Amino acid sequence: MNILGIETSCDETAVAVVQDGRRLLSNTIVSQIDIHREFGGVVPEVAARSHIEVILPTIQKALTDAELTWGQIDGIAVTHGPGLLGSLLIGTLAALTLALLKNKPLYAINHVEGHTYANFITEVGSIFNSQFPISKSLPLPPGQPGFPLLSLTVSGGHSQLILFQDHGGYRLLGQTQDDAVGEAFDKVAKMLGLSYPGGPSIAKAAEAGNPLAYNFPKAKLANPYDFSFSGLKTAVLRHLQRLIGEDYSFPSFEIASRLSQQQINDTAASFQRVAVETMVGKTLAAYREFGPTTVVIAGGVAANSELRAQLQEKLPIAISYAPPILCTDNAAMIAARGYFTALAEKPSDPLGLEVSPSLTM
Ligand code: KG4
Ligand code: ZN
Numbered sequence: 194m195n196i197l198g199i200e201t202s203c204d205e206t207a208v209a210v211v212q213d214g215r216r217l218l219s220n221t222i223v224s225q226i227d228i229h230r231e232f233g234g235v236v237p238e239v240a241a242r243s244h245i246e247v248i249l250p251t252i253q254k255a256l257t258d259a260e261l262t263w264g265q266i267d268g269i270a271v272t273h274g275p276g277l278l279g280s281l282l283i284g285t286l287a288a289l290t291l292a293l294l295k296n297k298p299l300y301a302i303n304h305v306e307g308h309t310y311a312n313f314i315t316e317v318g319s320i321f322n323s324q325f326p327i328s329k330s331l332p333l334p335p336g337q338p339g340f341p342l343l344s345l346t347v348s349g350g351h352s353q354l355i356l357f358q359d360h361g362g363y364r365l366l367g368q369t370q371d372d373a374v375g376e377a378f379d380k381v382a383k384m385l386g387l388s389y390p391g392g393p394s395i396a397k398a399a400e401a402g403n404p405l406a407y408n409f410p411k412a413k414l415a416n417p418y419d420f421s422f423s424g425l426k427t428a429v430l431r432h433l434q435r436l437i438g439e440d441y442s443f444p445s446f447e448i449a450s451r452l453s454q455q456q457i458n459d460t461a462a463s464f465q466r467v468a469v470e471t472m473v474g475k476t477l478a479a480y481r482e483f484g485p486t487t488v489v490i491a492g493g494v495a496a497n498s499e500l501r502a503q504l505q506e507k508l509p510i511a512i513s514y515a516p517p518i519l520c521t522d523n524a525a526m527i528a529a530r531g532y533f534t535a536l537a538e539k540p541s542d543p544l545g546l547e548v549s550p551s552l553t554m
Contacts, residue, residue, distance in 0.1 A: 194267045194535065197255065197297075198528025201244045201284030202276025202304045203349070204228075204235045207524035208248075208255035210266070211314065214532030215337060218318040219258035220518070220525050223247045230389045234379065241279030248287050255524075259318070263295050268540070270531020273301040274552030275350065281548040289543035298540035300531040303552055304522075305351050306363075308491035309344040310529040311519040313337045334513035338487035345476045347500075348492030348522075349375035349390070352420035352472075354479050355554065360533040365554050366479055367418025374468055375494045377422035381429050381464050385457045386449025395461045396497055402455075402462030407432060409467045411474075418475055422468070429464050436460075465499055473503045480508060488512050495520040 195218065200207040204225040210218040225243045229235045256262070271288035274281060285301075292299035315333050342357040352369040372380070375392055382391025387398060409428045412421035434443050437451040449457070472494075480488060488508060494500065496517035505512055519525055 194532060195259075195261060195265055196268050196270050196300075196528040196531045196535065197252075197266050198302075198524035198526070198531055199248075199252070199269065199271040199284045199288045200304070200307070200522060200524040200527045201248065201280050202272045202274070203280060203522055204240045204243075205522040206244050206247045206251050206284075207522060208251045209524035209528050210255055210259040210261060211525055211528035211532065212318065214310075214313055214529045216316040216318055217314050217525055218261065219255045220523060221251050221255045221258060222518075222523055223251055226390065233383055233389050235277070237277045237279055240277055241283060244280055244283035248283055252287065252291070266295070266297060268298040268300060268531060268535050270300040270302050270527050270534065272304045272307060272527050273546060274303065274549030276304055276550060278548065278550045281550060285546055285548050289546050292543045298535065299543050299546065300534045300538075301541045301546055302527050302530050302534065303554065304527075305346055305348075305353065305554055307526045307530045308346050308348065308520075309342075309355065309357065309489060309526075310533070311491055311515040311523070311526040312344075312489040312513075313529045314515065314519060314525055331516050331518070332514075333516065338489050340487075341483065341485040343476070343479055343483065343485035343488045344491055345472060345488070345495070346491045347374045347472060347494035349373060349379065351492060352422070353554065354418045354475060356479070356483055356485065361537050363554070366483075367416050367420065367475070368554075370414065370419050370421045371423035372421075372426060374420065374422050374472065375492070377426045377468060378494065380426050381461070384430060384433055384445050384448055385452065385460060387457070387461070390493075392494055392497060395465055396499065398458045398461035399465045399499070402458030402460070404462040404466035406459035407463040409464065411467060411471050417478055420471070420475070422471075425464070425467060425471075429460065433460065465497075469497070469500045469503050472500060473507055476504060477507055490514065491520065491526075493521040
């Protein structure tokens with residue numbers, strides 16, 4: 194079964210074709226990072242306009258790359274939430290129009306659920322392999338994860354621990370109470386004068402820094418599986434203001450120019466250590482309490498190599514990871530999730546499909 198996935202919830206216009214929920218036939222991602230970089234973050238109106246400009250050619254490219262015609266597509270899966278309203282509208286409108294025109298079943302996918310399904314992609318199609326040499330080095334997991342499955346989903350909008358019993362049923366063990374962890378990476382990077390998106394910039398600066406240079410507090414929450422990163426972000430801000438001899442009223446955007454490279458690197462490394470320790474600590478505690486068969490990490494922050502290394506070191510079971518290109522926003526994960534939805538549920542009515550910017554799990 195070939196599912197065409199469409200993802201436009203934030204600043205990536207992404208379309209992919211996945212066969213049987215595991216084989217990647219094409220994976221097209223048009224990133225707007227360069228456009229938003231000059232603003233230091235995503236501008237919703239700009240994101241929606243950019244999606245409009247590229248959505249149709251992106252869909253066409255995904256089909257061409259997969260060397261498939263519409264007749265060989267068995268269903269369309271689209272992200273209908275959560276995300277930015279204007280951005281979601283472009284992908285869902287394209288998907289529902291194509292579902293009607295091409296007479297294909299339509300599946301509405303929750304973006305956060307979708308992230309976990311990046312870990313179900315274990316093969317690339319032969320066409321993909323010959324056309325895109327990069328895919329030869331795409332380090333895919335050796336097999337699909339088994340259930341029960343514990344997923345640490347950490348992105349720019351979400352920090353969640355989810356226990357999947359099977360494809361249809363899961364329990365949300367805990368979630369972000371304020372800032373998501375990726376958001377904290379992005380905001381701390383901004384304070385340090387590092388470029389957007391903050392995650393990769395912090396990770397790079399941290400390589401040259403001392404992770405033990407500074408200590409920052411970890412939030413204590415009633416539910417041990419919930420997350421809160423806004424206190425950590427504020428603690429970093431206060432530390433930086435102190436470092437340059439200013440008080441709490443000093444504007445965050447004027448700090449970076451007064452920091453030495455070593456102070457930037459040490460702050461990045463210390464912040465990353467505390468953020469990673471928090472994520473690893475909660476994942477380990479959930480592993481001990483619920484004894485899942487497999488553990489996966491998902492979402493943009495799952496690309497963080499320090500998080501990967503620490504988890505592997507602390508967890509008593511082997512853990513495999515989706516390649517970074519499938520951790521950040523992509524449509525392959527939406528198509529993979531769509532396949533399992535198609536096996537279990539009736540398709541959505543295209544005319545009744547609604548976007549849901551604050552869709553929860
Ligand atoms: O999943 P994603 O592409 O979009 C959302 O659904 O939010 O995640 C984007 C987030 C950004 O906050 C970005 O800074 C973070 O993932 N990120 C990373 C890394 N790569 C991306 N955070 C830490 N380390 C990384 N290597
Ligand atoms: Zn995402």
